[in-house]
Amino acid sequence: MQAKPYCAIDFGTSNSAVALPRGEAMILAPVEGAHTTLPTAVFFNTDEHTRVYGRAALAEYIDGFDGRLMRSLKSILGSSLAETATDLGDGSAIKYTEVIAIFVAFLKRQAEACAGVAIERAVLGRPVFFVDDDAHADALAERQLAAAAQAAGLKEIHFQYEPIAAAFDYESRLSAEALVLVADIGGGTSDFSLVRVGPERMRRIERKDDVLAHHGVHVAGTDFDRRVELDAILPELGYRSLDPEGREVPNRIYFDLATWHLINTVYSGKRVGELALMRHLYRDVRHHERLMRVVERRLGHALAARAEEAKIGVAAGGETSIDLDDVEADLRVAFDDAQLIETGAEETRRIAEAARETVRVAGVAPSSVDALYFTGGSTGLHFLTNALREAFPEARPVFGDRLASVAAGLGIHAQRLFA
Structure with missing residues (x-):
């Protein structure tokens, strides 16, 4: 049949x-x-x-x-x-x-x-x-x-x-x-499994007995994108800027702009109206003007896409220029691999720790791992895969x-x- x-x-x-x-x-x-x-x-x-x-x-x-x-x-x-x-x-x-x-x-x-x-x-x-x-x-x-x-x-x-x-x-x-540690690092999660193959x-x-441990964290590619947007792009719109009394301007709008599924929430008439009334909080009114253009023209998803493109561009070539011309004529931000490594340091640390925890849970010495098998879109970030290779120096990297x-x-x- x-x-x-x-x-x-x-x-x-x-x-x-x-x-x-x-x-x-x-x-x-x-x-x-x-x-x-x-x-x-x-x-x-x-x-x-x-x-x-x-x-x-x-x-x-x-x-x-x-x-x-x-x-x-x-x-x-x-x-x-x-x-x-x-x-x-x-x-x-x-x-x-x-x-x-x-x-x-x-x-x-x-x-x-x-x-x-x-x-x-x-x-x-x-x-x-x-x-x-x-x-x-x-x-x-x-x-x-x-x-x-x-x-x-x-x-x-x-x-x-x-x-x-x-x-x-x-x-x-x-x-x-072989004993392989699979590193599946995609857009939303970084998952690890130690498997006998x-x-x-x-x-x-039935392969249940061959799976010695699995572990993961909800940290991956989109988190690096978010960091790039917050650290490289949104300061041009006033993120972490100071008000006339030396306090940081309210930052919720910036966190929402850097989070894909929350971007649409900043376009409501109520929020746009509230943001318009915040002009007096900005020492540099250009920051407020740029922010208002972004919400009024609904450019939030475009900014998030620029952050992702910058991450990919730097991973491929070491440096790039982020074009923000639709926010303000001739507005560009330089971005390079050193900045990407710095801005994603905490995410990299958490992902590497999840890999080490997987092997610890299995009760296996790191030196016993024969191979590191990399898959998922974010394994194109060389500094990230290098951090994992350093955690398991005796394992053969396989992409x-x-x-x-x-x-x-x-x-x-x-x-x-x-x-």
Whole structure:
């Protein structure tokens, strides 16, 4: 009897992908044109009354269409915000969990278009912890994601930890047994799993005994983006500037502007009116004028995107210039790798400590780790991977596909489970 169709979905904070069976193998489905990964983004275009995803969502937003861009959706799971509604800019509102269901449904449709059949069974990835140090919120987050997947039309759902999935992808290329610490550092979480892998072990469906420990923190790529925006961009709008009496101006507006899912809250008429009345608090009125332009022109998401671009640009080339011309003509901010390392020092420390804690929980000496397997978009930050390599100097560094290793590993698990 032929197995019912199935897929594996990597719903990531920053990027997503889907794996499908093709003969005896698993493949990554094209999810946006020929691309097998896409940014986890939805744009509700209120000008044309359409809904677009991925790169197209980012492009329409940048092109200036009116509407609401939604990113980093996964990061709100388990929070009180997840079940609340958000304004789409045309007088209508939608729950955040419904937006997640819409995005998962899009991934499911792309998988079905590739497979040529309806799909009702899936393995979904999940971080080790959706929410740090809160078991109740973590369990709630998984239930919310399961409910979103069911609303998208998936009837049979299984979860697998994302770093475990990455270990499966690594294992498929090994010729001998090894103890590997998987570092899955994406947009929203940094997850670590210490796993025994090898060609003999991969024959087993139940691998619980091979997972010696897993641990993680809700600190990753978007936290570095936020730091870049706060430390490099928002001071040009008055962040940490002083009032005439020598006190810092109120900073909540700046923290909200630097947090993707809170940016839209600064555009309400009430908040804009309150900000307009704060002009007298700024010693340098140019800071207030720039801030007002940002909220009145709804440039918050554009600033967040500039921070992400600056991080990526510095990681690739050592220095960049952040163009803020839409805030003020000829306004630019220089940014380099030394600044990125300094601004992200606390996040780097917390991520490295989570890796060390994973090995401590397993009761294994750091010197016993054979390999460090890196996956996730934020492993492109060399100072971050270097910090992890310094924590395990005897482990061999191995770099997987930053955006697709988890999806590939989830596909391997789905094949073992369903086929």
